[in-house]
Amino acid sequence: MDGTEGRSARITAEEALQLHAMGRPGKLEIRLTKPLTTARDLSLAYSPGVAEPCRQIAANPSLAYDYTAKGNMVAVISNGTAVLGLGNLGALASKPVMEGKAVLFKRFADVDAIDLCIDTEDTDAFVNAVRYLGPSFGGINLEDIRAPECFIIEQRLRELMDIPVFHDDQHGTAIVAAAGLINAAHLTGRELGDMTLVVNGAGAAGIACVELLKAMGMRSDRVILCDTKGVIWKGRTEGMNQWKSAHAVETRARTLAEALEGADAFFGLSQAGALTQAMVRSMAPRPIIFAMANPDPEITPEEAKAARPDVIIATGRSDYPNQVNNVLGFPYIFRGALDVRASTINDAMKVAAAEALAALAREDVPDELDAASAAGGRRLRYGPDYILPLPFDPRLISRVSPAVAKAAMDSGVARRPIRDLRKYARDLAARLDPASAALDAIMEAVRANPRRVVFAEGEEEKTIRAAVAFRNAGYGTPVLIGREDRVHATMAALGLDDPGGIEIHNARLSGANARYAEFLYARLQRKGALARDCQRLVNQDRNVFAACMVALGDADAMVTGLSRSYSVSLEGAMTVIDPAPGHLVFGISILLTGQGTVLVADTAVHERPGAAELAAIAKATAAAARRMGLEPRVAFLSFSTFGDPKGSIPASIREAVALLDARRPDFEYDGEMAADVALDPSLRALYPFCRLTGPANVLVMPGLHAAHILTRALPRLGQVTVIGPILQGLSRPVQIVPLDASTNQLVLMAAFAAYQGLAR
Numbered sequence: 001m002d003g004t005e006g007r008s009a010r011i012t013a014e015e016a017l018q019l020h021a022m023g024r025p026g027k028l029e030i031r032l033t034k035p036l037t038t039a040r041d042l043s044l045a046y047s048p049g050v051a052e053p054c055r056q057i058a059a060n061p062s063l064a065y066d067y068t069a070k071g072n073m074v075a076v077i078s079n080g081t082a083v084l085g086l087g088n089l090g091a092l093a094s095k096p097v098m099e100g101k102a103v104l105f106k107r108f109a110d111v112d113a114i115d116l117c118i119d120t121e122d123t124d125a126f127v128n129a130v131r132y133l134g135p136s137f138g139g140i141n142l143e144d145i146r147a148p149e150c151f152i153i154e155q156r157l158r159e160l161m162d163i164p165v166f167h168d169d170q171h172g173t174a175i176v177a178a179a180g181l182i183n184a185a186h187l188t189g190r191e192l193g194d195m196t197l198v199v200n201g202a203g204a205a206g207i208a209c210v211e212l213l214k215a216m217g218m219r220s221d222r223v224i225l226c227d228t229k230g231v232i233w234k235g236r237t238e239g240m241n242q243w244k245s246a247h248a249v250e251t252r253a254r255t256l257a258e259a260l261e262g263a264d265a266f267f268g269l270s271q272a273g274a275l276t277q278a279m280v281r282s283m284a285p286r287p288i289i290f291a292m293a294n295p296d297p298e299i300t301p302e303e304a305k306a307a308r309p310d311v312i313i314a315t316g317r318s319d320y321p322n323q324v325n326n327v328l329g330f331p332y333i334f335r336g337a338l339d340v341r342a343s344t345i346n347d348a349m350k351v352a353a354a355e356a357l358a359a360l361a362r363e364d365v366p367d368e369l370d371a372a373s374a375a376g377g378r379r380l381r382y383g384p385d386y387i388l389p390l391p392f393d394p395r396l397i398s399r400v401s402p403a404v405a406k407a408a409m410d411s412g413v414a415r416r417p418i419r420d421l422r423k424y425a426r427d428l429a430a431r432l433d434p435a436s437a438a439l440d441a442i443m444e445a446v447r448a449n450p451r452r453v454v455f456a457e458g459e460e461e462k463t464i465r466a467a468v469a470f471r472n473a474g475y476g477t478p479v480l481i482g483r484e485d486r487v488h489a490t491m492a493a494l495g496l497d498d499p500g501g502i503e504i505h506n507a508r509l510s511g512a513n514a515r516y517a518e519f520l521y522a523r524l525q526r527k528g529a530l531a532r533d534c535q536r537l538v539n540q541d542r543n544v545f546a547a548c549m550v551a552l553g554d555a556d557a558m559v560t561g562l563s564r565s566y567s568v569s570l571e572g573a574m575t576v577i578d579p580a581p582g583h584l585v586f587g588i589s590i591l592l593t594g595q596g597t598v599l600v601a602d603t604a605v606h607e608r609p610g611a612a613e614l615a616a617i618a619k620a621t622a623a624a625a626r627r628m629g630l631e632p633r634v635a636f637l638s639f640s641t642f643g644d645p646k647g648s649i650p651a652s653i654r655e656a657v658a659l660l661d662a663r664r665p666d667f668e669y670d671g672e673m674a675a676d677v678a679l680d681p682s683l684r685a686l687y688p689f690c691r692l693t694g695p696a697n698v699l700v701m702p703g704l705h706a707a708h709i710l711t712r713a714l715p716r717l718g719q720v721t722v723i724g725p726i727l728q729g730l731s732r733p734v735q736i737v738p739l740d741a742s743t744n745q746l747v748l749m750a751a752f753a754a755y756q757g758l759a760r
């Protein structure tokens with residue numbers, strides 16, 4: 001495929017064609033949101049039932065948002081006159097791009113979108129084709145329509161329709177490019193108001209970028225627009241139109257090369273190859289180049305960097321760092337606009353989106369995103385190679401859409417304001433990620449009661465980043481165990497230079513050191529430990545020191561596990577902290593699946609639990625399920641179901657069931673049974689005596705082998721998120737993460753530890 005050479009995520013033309021052709025051709029299908037299996041379903045959803053919502057909407061049109069898909073439905077409309085940078089390919093050939101846009105709407109913002117390719121280049125005919133479609137849609141996204149017709153079309157449709165009409169190539173591009181420029185200017189010590197900018201391409205995207213940047217403070221006399229005829233100067237007559245004239249400047253420069261001499265920044269919204277290395281060399285020090293033509297940029301990053309190593313370069317593509325592409329904008333802008341039923345998308349909403357994007361790029365980047373980056377797994381950090389968030393950043397929806405919704409409300413175009421924007425942001429995060437919905441209540445409880453949580457491995461880079469995220473999320477005060485100078489140096493190297501609200505304790509120098517050693521000696525003196533052994537443990541084993549803090553009430557909870565194996569970390573903590581009286585120490589993993597939440601135990605401690613342990617695990621996990629709002633249905637899992645086939649493990653499971661039978665607990669349980677029988681009641685016809693009344697939501701595993709295999713395999717096979725193991729049964733809250741945990745997992749487990757601290 002042209003222009004894909006020299007990059008890591010290379011694709012070929014064949015691969016792209018294959019993807020589009022495989023299975024059901026294209027990239028979209030329609031799914032039902034209501035059941036349609038019985039005659040009753042049919043009566044309700046179609047005739048006669050459907051008549052009632054029709055009558056209601058006829059009487060009150062705003063009810064269309066309540067009874068139909070209108071409020072979440074956007075039309076992606078094109079006539080194919082400016083398909084990417086490929087030119088006028090016509091309506092039919094634009095369809096792959098339009099289907100693609102619809103897919104992005106759904107994937108990134110859960111907006112339902114459908115492509116409508118309209119086969120006319122006549123402006124009036126196009127406007128007429130669109131204007132009457134309003135009832136079906138909550139918004140109109142115009143796409144790849146060439147200038148200057150696009151300006152007329154958008155303007156007229158905005159006047160004619162009462163829903164947002166947004167030409168993405170204009171405003172989506174302008175918003176994302178403005179966000180990138182805010183950060184590139186910040187990194188090079190420039191102010192928008194003082195910068196000079198040359199924009200090549202005076203079409204839909206070029207003109208809109210210039211207009212938004214001027215609205216944001218760039219000076220008209222410092223922005224030069226060029227097209228195929230060169231500089232758009234005051235007095236030029238050739239190839240002009242009113243939109244170009246509005247930005248014509250007094251200048252002696254006539255060519256792009258002349259305009260670029262000494263310029264601070266270049267925007268390419270024209271065609272591949274329009275910018276040469278000689279032009280790049282003539283720009284000001286630390287030049288900013290956004291070569292945004294698709295699929296191939298005005299200059300490649302390799303060429304630009306060879307000409308000027310100090311350049312900040314961005315392209316429209318996902319296989320280079322710094323992707324300036326409207327995919328970062330339109331899904332979230334429409335999400336926010338639809339959710340407040342905005343009548344339009346105005347400048348205030350565009351500026352709010354640009355600022356939210358720019359701000360997000362300056363935050364620490366979750367580890368999970370590093371692997372997805374064009375930097376090929378390199379750590380991403382705000383800087384010349386990371387000026388904008390990645391398209392796969394899951395935080396985009398909860399940052400950009402609320403900013404857009406708020407700006408709509410503040411500027412008076414929201415027809416259904418949102419009162420609690422914080423809740424809205426949380427709901428948005430949950431909309432794409434079931435994990436965040438299930439965990440939300442727990443995290444909110446911690447936020448309402450912030451705790452002091454010890455991060456035992458305080459010098460580890462991931463730990464420091466997690467501590468900063470923990471503090472920023474409002475979960476409480478992170479306490480890092482480590483040497484202060486090292487922690488500060490790591491923080492500085494990571495660009496996390498605000499240590500406020502984070503405590504650092506050096507175990508050896510701590511004022512509490514003697515007290516902890518004495519406490520430990522009292523515990524261990526009859527278990528073969530000398531006083532000096534205890535002193536050494538407190539000085540040298542950070543898990544022991546951290547656990548002492550928690551045991552003696554100097555902190556509420558602790559988290560560890562990054563640098564030592566699970567069992568070693570647990571041993572360190574249990575040297576200091578006992579099991580809660582009458583409790584078994586074990587681990588629960590939470591599986592967040594499309595079908596609901598399932599708890600699995602023991603996933604951490606007992607390799608071959610005996611009958612008594614299995615019964616205790618079942619009881620404690622059922623209680624944990626209740627605390628999460630689930631009515632527990634406990635299945636003891638095995639390779640066999642109710643005695644068939646026979647084997648040694650099922651015997652201990654059956655004994656566990658008998659133990660519970662004798663105690664008559666107040667939850668459903670049964671076993672042993674195979675996993676599919678546990679999860680799918682339709683497979684229980686052979687076992688009418690089975691006592692579970694629905695799919696199991698607590699799975700008690702026969703051993704650590706099976707538990708580990710299940711919880712490690714599932715997230716890699718599909719849409720299942722696994723959280724944990726969450727350690728249970730200690731008298732003080734301790735959580736241990738796996739050695740390969742991400743920063744996010746560490747934050748989550750620290751919050752779980754804090755939550756357990758609340759419950760005590």
Ligand SMILES: NC(=O)C1=CN([C@@H]2O[C@H](COP(=O)(O)OP(=O)(O)OC[C@H]3O[C@@H](n4cnc5c(N)ncnc54)[C@H](OP(=O)(O)O)[C@@H]3O)[C@@H](O)[C@H]2O)C=CC1
Binds near residue numbers: 083145168202203293
């Ligand atoms: N990265 C992103 O998110 C986006 C990128 N783009 C890219 O921007 C480009 C333009 O798109 P769009 O504005 O929709 O298209 P339009 O057809 O509306 O405008 C194209 C403009 O580019 C000018 N132009 C074309 N070739 C050259 C050249 N070699 N030198 C100088 N000017 C040139 C045209 O000049 P003239 O007026 O003289 O004909 C015209 O002004 C495309 O490559 C597209 O892929 C667009 C939207 C988003």
Ligand SMILES: CC(=O)C(=O)O
Binds near residue numbers: 084085168293
């Ligand atoms: C990204 C986009 O919309 C374009 O290149 O046209």
Ligand SMILES: [Mg+2]
Binds near residue numbers: 084143144168169
């Ligand atoms: Mg486009």
